[in-house]
Amino acid sequence: MKVIESREGEIYDIELSEDLLEKNRKLAEENKALLNRHQVLGIDVMGSIGSGKTSLILQLSRLLKSKYRIACIAGDLTTTIDAERIKKEGVRVIQTNTGKECHLDANLVKKAFGELSLKDIDLLFIENVGNLICPAEFPLGAHRRIVVVSTTEGPYMILKHPYIFQDADVAVINKIDMAEPMRVNPDKLSKDALHIKPELKIVKTDCLKGKGIDEVIRVLGL
Amino acid sequence: MKVIESREGEIYDIELSEDLLEKNRKLAEENKALLNRHQVLGIDVMGSIGSGKTSLILQLSRLLKSKYRIACIAGDLTTTIDAERIKKEGVRVIQTNTGKECHLDANLVKKAFGELSLKDIDLLFIENVGNLICPAEFPLGAHRRIVVVSTTEGPYMILKHPYIFQDADVAVINKIDMAEPMRVNPDKLSKDALHIKPELKIVKTDCLKGKGIDEVIRVLGL
Numbered sequence: 171m172k173v174i175e176s177r178e179g180e181i182y183d184i185e186l187s188e189d190l191l192e193k194n195r196k197l198a199e200e201n202k203a204l205l206n207r208h209q210v211l212g213i214d215v216m217g218s219i220g221s222g223k224t225s226l227i228l229q230l231s232r233l234l235k236s237k238y239r240i241a242c243i244a245g246d247l248t249t250t251i252d253a254e255r256i257k258k259e260g261v262r263v264i265q266t267n268t269g270k271e272c273h274l275d276a277n278l279v280k281k282a283f284g285e286l287s288l289k290d291i292d293l294l295f296i297e298n299v300g301n302l303i304c305p306a307e308f309p310l311g312a313h314r315r316i317v318v319v320s321t322t323e324g325p326y327m328i329l330k331h332p333y334i335f336q337d338a339d340v341a342v343i344n345k346i347d348m349a350e351p352m353r354v355n356p357d358k359l360s361k362d363a364l365h366i367k368p369e370l371k372i373v374k375t376d377c378l379k380g381k382g383i384d385e386v387i388r389v390l391g392l
Numbered sequence: 393m394k395v396i397e398s399r400e401g402e403i404y405d406i407e408l409s410e411d412l413l414e415k416n417r418k419l420a421e422e423n424k425a426l427l428n429r430h431q432v433l434g435i436d437v438m439g440s441i442g443s444g445k446t447s448l449i450l451q452l453s454r455l456l457k458s459k460y461r462i463a464c465i466a467g468d469l470t471t472t473i474d475a476e477r478i479k480k481e482g483v484r485v486i487q488t489n490t491g492k493e494c495h496l497d498a499n500l501v502k503k504a505f506g507e508l509s510l511k512d513i514d515l516l517f518i519e520n521v522g523n524l525i526c527p528a529e530f531p532l533g534a535h536r537r538i539v540v541v542s543t544t545e546g547p548y549m550i551l552k553h554p555y556i557f558q559d560a561d562v563a564v565i566n567k568i569d570m571a572e573p574m575r576v577n578p579d580k581l582s583k584d585a586l587h588i589k590p591e592l593k594i595v596k597t598d599c600l601k602g603k604g605i606d607e608v609i610r611v612l613g614l
Contacts, residue, residue, distance in 0.1 A: 218440055218441050218442075218523070218545075219440050219523075219524055219545055219546075219548075219549045219552065219553070220440075220544065220545030220546035220548070220549050246552060247525065247552060247553065247554075247555075248552070248554060249548075249551060249552050251548050251551065251552065270525070270528070270529065270555060272494055272523065272525040272526050299525070300524075300552070301440075301441075301494065301523035301524070301525055301526075302441055302522075302523070303469065303492070303494040303521070303523055303526075304494050304523075304525075304526070306492070307492065320544070322442065322542070322544030322545075322567070322570065322574070323440075323441055323442030323544075324441075324442035326441075326442070326471075326473050327441045327442050329471055329473065330441065330468060330469060330470070330471050330473065330522070331441070331469065332469075332470060333469075333492060345544070348544065348570070348573065348574070351570065351573060352544070352570070
């Protein structure tokens with residue numbers, strides 16, 4: 171992510187300063203230390219709009235809520251749609267509206283911690299803002315990063331977004347039932363992801379119907 | 393879009409400064425003046441990854457290339473996939489890789505103008521970087537802004553992204569053939585868009601099969 175800055179009347183493109191990213195990284199480490207102290211496992215869920223982040227969190231919560239005490243931090247520009255959906259599953263949800271911001275950052279997550287009682291939680295999902303670009307550079311302090319893509323996003327979404335796959339531990343290829351009508355080959359998507367990061371764990375799912383969720387749980391070690 | 397900045401050791405969220413956005417707006421106006429001088433109509437095509445931006449530009453080019461001399465500026469993080477696809481249609485394409493940047497800006501477009509011979513063009517498509525958040529705040533100098541969404545992005549993508557629809561002239565609801573299997577109601581999507589901006593022109597398309605493209609041409613006045 172770059173910003174434009176004025177310098178002697180000209181317009182330059184500059185990368186987000188290392189200093190600024192370093193400050194976020196430091197704060198993310200503090201967040202992780204706080205989670206560790208309370209023995210909470212944090213999972214950052216990234217992905218494009220409509221890829222199935224909320225559905226994945228809903229299905230994981232359904233299967234895991236008898237085993238773990240679960241909470242969720244839901245990041246969104248202006249609405250509470252995802253938060254309302256997740257609440258229905260009996261999960262405690264903290265809504266974080268980011269305005270025009272295209273990703274969560276460690277500071278926003280730190281603030282959300284203040285509204286949670288971490289000692290009463292075992293598992294914390296953090297649903298990031300919906301896009302495949304901006305969240306990559308901003309770790310939040312979670313122990314795992316999942317990136318969700320869906321076959322309906324076409325054949326190129328992984329190839330085009332190497333950074334976010336480099337930063338992820340698990341790639342979920344969702345809407346697998348739509349692969350055929352969309353003429354998208356899920357095995358090619360897996361191959362693209364593994365080309366970017368060979369140690370990435372890849373799971374194919376249909377989150378609406380609950381297919382593949384048990385495998386996501388397995389690769390997360392839950 | 394916000395950035396985090398250090399101030400007295402603390403981390404703050406600050407909005408992109410008005411000064412910076414104002415500089416982009418000014419440069420966008422210069423771009424538009426340049427297009428006007430050469431009688432080129434500029435069309436900024438925005439939308440999420442996989443929504444169908446490239447397919448829309450391909451189909452429009454197919455139908456319009458006998459009437460207008462067409463060029464395209466294709467914005468992408470790191471790849472040339474879209475540029476290669478559009479080139480096959482015989483359209484002159486300038487590739488603009490934005491690195492980790494989540495949108496094009498007026499300065500990048502100005503640079504791309506330098507590689508184009510504007511006097512030999514009538515119609516210029518600018519394919520923005522794929523997401524529904526960041527491009528909204530950065531006008532490029534185009535005469536029209538199209539935002540493309542697809543029914544496969546689920547039922548909430550318009551409600552969740554009011555800013556980009558406020559800034560658009562035309563909303564294209566694509567992959568209309570997938571609405572039923574995705575259980576998404578395209579009329580509800582239209583209603584959501586018109587609620588945000590009543591004067592928005594809305595067209596339903598299946599860009600892969602070329603359905604609805606004539607209507608897009610009509611609302612663009614081409």
